[in-house]
Amino acid sequence: MTRSPTSHSRFPSAPPDGLGAAVLLAFLATAGLFYVNIMAAIVDGIVSGIGLSEGQAGQVGSVNIYGAAVGALTAVFLIRAVPWKILAVVCLVLLIGIDLASIGIQTFEALLPVRAAHGFAGGILTGTAFAVIARTANPDRTFGMLLFVQFGLGGLGVMVLPPLAPIYGTQALFLALALFSLVTLVMLPFLSAYPPRAKTNVSEGAIRWGPLGMTLLAIFIFQAANMGLLAYIIRLGLDYGLNRSYVSTALGLATWVALVGPLLVMICGLKFGRFKLLLASMALTLIGTAVFHYSANPAAYMIANCGTGITWGFVIAYLLGMTAEFDKAGRASAFGGFVSKLGLASGPMVAGWALAGGGGYPSLVNLAVAGLAISGVVMLWPARTLDRARKQAA
Secondary structure, three states: OEOOOOOOOOOOEOOOOOHHHHHHHHHHHHHOOHHHHOHHHHHHHHHHHHOOOHHHHHHHHHHHHHHHHHHHHHHHHHHHHOOHHHHHHHHHHHHHHHHHHHOOOOOHHHHHHHHHHHHHHHHHHHHHHHHHHOOOOOHHHHHHHHHHHHHHHHHHHHHHOHHHHHHHOOHHHHHHHHHHHHHHHHHHHHOOOOOOOOOOOOOOOOOOHHHHHHHHHHHHHHHHHHHHHHOOHHHHHHHOOOOHHHHHHHHHHHHHHOOHHHHHHHHHOOOOOHHHHHHHHHHHHHHHHHHHHHOOOHHHHHHHHHHHHHHHHHHHHHHHHHHHHHOOOOHHHHHHHHHHHHHHHHHHHHHHHHHHOOOHHHHHHHHHHHHHHHHHHHHHHHHHHHHHHHHHHO
């Protein structure tokens, strides 16, 4: 580590574009949304720990992410007015305080606004971290590191935390979140200053609203369908007769296996075009999701989790990349992240309503399959449009 020439910090700072800084920034970005990676454990913990209904638990998870979506938009304005390290410290302290306060809450009415506030602070933190990552020389590598941190620690979380929920209630869940924020807070002083980059005179160009709108719609439905099922995936396994230990292990392993998805994106790139890759991956997604109907078989449950985890990471990486193609200025990419969070938030809420209506988990699987099928149809037209434009340019 070296001391930043633009900072008077007493702490040595990691080289701003080095691997160490990428790890630190990955933790900073993950801290605000880490609960998303362990959403299944949180929903299960709320149900088994404090006795809320499955529908109420889903709503708690949803408002947490809705708060993050609003916070992410707010960060766009705050990052210009407030030094980013001060903003990060405030958010991390708020996250720790809210998680610790959540331990003593036992009612749905009290937990709902508290977790919404947690999401808002986390969204601001994540938006701030993304803005800082954009100031590095190699943001792609840092976002790649972010994905590995999220999937790796998320896998560990869903393996370790669910068995603790029936014993310790929500205490273990919220303590884990507070501990993660505390570790990130300790890391923060070792980051460089990352001042804003000078503006360029590059023309922003016209936004291609038609295919962009279709891409954003596909992102929303795809994320909602996936997260709606994932939020209840522990409860689904238990309902089909699997034991809690096996369910936790299966989810943890599936989260780590899912790293294959973004790795394949980096390998395949655009050499095969987007249309064919998305068509094939969505077909596999539909098959893998339908396999959850056979979750009474432990092997089927494991295969379905691993398969859909891989395709989730694969497809969403291409969809977010498509938003950048339709708007070179980057405005659409930022909005794509916002739409993605809205989808992640809406999924558990709709799934909770479906379960509250008495449909059961087979109906929830069917709902997810239907949503994924719709998103697949919607995303293929803009993908074909981009492939044709790329061929013409070549």
